[in-house]
Amino acid sequence: MEKQYIDLYKTHHSLIKQHAAPVMNESRDASFALFEKLGFPTTKLENYKYTDLKEALSLDYGLNVRRLDFPVDPYQAFKCDVPGIQSYLYFVVNDAFYPEYNEQNAELPKEVIVCSLKEAAEKYPDLMAKYYGRLSTQKQDGLVAFNGAFAQDGFFMYVPKNVQLDRPVQLVNIMRADVDFMANAHNLIILEEGAKAQLLVCDHTVDDVRFVSNRVTEVFVAENATYEHYKLENTHIKTTNLSTLLIEQQASSNVLGNVITLHNGLTRNSIEIALNGENCETELCGMVIADKKQQVDNFTSVLHNMPNCHSNELFKYVLDDVSKGAFTGRLYVAKDAQKTRAYQTNRNILLNRTAKMRTKPQLEIYADDVKCSHGATIGQLDEQAMFYMRTRGIPYEEARLLLMFAFTADVIDNIRIPALADRMKMLVEKRLRGELSKCEGCTICQ
């Protein structure tokens, strides 16, 4: 399975490097060596035991190492799921930043940089040298190593000291190709001291081919900075979406992560948040609504490396048909991270007997003065509540819907952009009603 990519790299590594920024090439050979050693993750690994990637990764995918242009007008290809949310809007097609100027972004403060990773490497070599790969190159993870070897571009955002963005930045990832296709994008996001930014990432697919997207996103959140990362996944059933989100927080910073999967094929989100300063606040939420043969695996890791930080995790799944869900909540509290407060909740509803959920809280606590809790449940809709509502004249289907919607409400409540929260409520309701059994405008999913 790995062989074709190993051969590809050995034959074409100079071509790959030629079309990528030098700073990315510095660690490329080392990443490749690591990938050769690790291979793609298998279910034999503790961190991947719930999701088998073999079938998805064993197909023959095209890669675009020559960086040929894929003709696409993202404004045509993409029907925004969240219209009306006033955002600074950017597109990445496969792994290429869409360069066309967009009037909507005219008011972006001048000191803020949003561009392709390649451009950033050319124009801001100091920033890149300081941050690129700092969180990812050491990861003993086959997917991250693979990304390090093959990624040539991605999305770059830099918010300097004390600059607070007045509206969200929206990054729309579009997968488009005429053959089964794989893209490896590397994103880098830097918030300096006291900066504030909200990033809304929307994942989409437009063509009826098989996609693998293997993205690594590094985020650096400096002291007193506030960062919100929303991810809305609306991809088609033939997509394997592998996403690694690595966040480093400095003292008194505030981070919110909220990953929502409404439509997908196979999804693996690996999220690691390292709290490397005191008094950090971290909120990490997620929601999955899956049916058919969809699979979603959220693997989360919150590392309390310093004292006096507070983290809270909340993940909810609603699974139907033969869908599969998995959640891992790793919580690490270092020996000296006293006065840590860390909480974790994962609740799941299986709508029938064939859907499957695997959940694993994994707490490693080495400090002795901490408050930590975890809870995981897998159940059905409350029969008593169903009957109660029906005795008030609310039909079975409507009662079921109200309960499912109520179940997911607290994840939506954790969205701090009101327009996005409203829109999300509508999307979730439509999804639960079955009116959106596929993404709007999609002709690929049945």
Added chain:
Amino acid sequence: MLEIKNLHASINGKEILKGLSLSVKPGEIHAIMGPNGSGKSTLSSVITGNPAFEVTQGSIIFEGKDLQEMAPEKRANEGIFLSFQYPVEIPGVSMVNFMRTAINEQRKYRELPPISATDFLRIMREKKALVEMDNKLTNRSVNEGFSGGEKKRNEIFQMAMLEPKLAILDETDSGLDIDALRIVAHGVNKLKSPENATIVITHYQRLLEYIIPDYVHVLHDGRIVKSGGKELALELEARGYDWIKQEVAV
């Protein structure tokens, strides 16, 4: 209005109702009394269509329609209401949303357009006043974090909103202090009319001091074994249930 004939019902294969018959006419208040385990709550569950119970024999006819053919929501929309002994908490579903959905489903059933926002709020306000229900409660999730008394008041509030033809009050007095009991009973009496009927299921006579029944029935071992006027309730209060059991045994 309600005709129950030779009703047999079981849960998990265990027969609880063993040939119960009951006839309720518009304007009447019937009290069903009986010791624990006699089948009182089963009766209310079966009338409202709780899927956990299975009717094995007999019939339940409501206004000429066979209830057994109907889903719980349809029975509700036909005008049957159950005030639960243990009202269910539904986190995440707001009282307002819940009530509006219920009202509009009822209106849809009667081929009426959805209620306007202003009408809905006005009716909510009126009915809340009837059971002296706190505004804060209607802003919360259904029954979530409500005290025992607040839950019972909320049941009567919902009954006032839905204006049923037949209301079944299942142990509405349990867990109520005397003030709450008076408020709840006042609400029930206010809603009384010559067109609607009420079945009061209770273990104690206490509630019947406030809601005066026309008929009192004693349920024992899944059957109505004795019926009488309101004085029967007093006799039960004074003498307990044992004499009935003996009378039946003879």
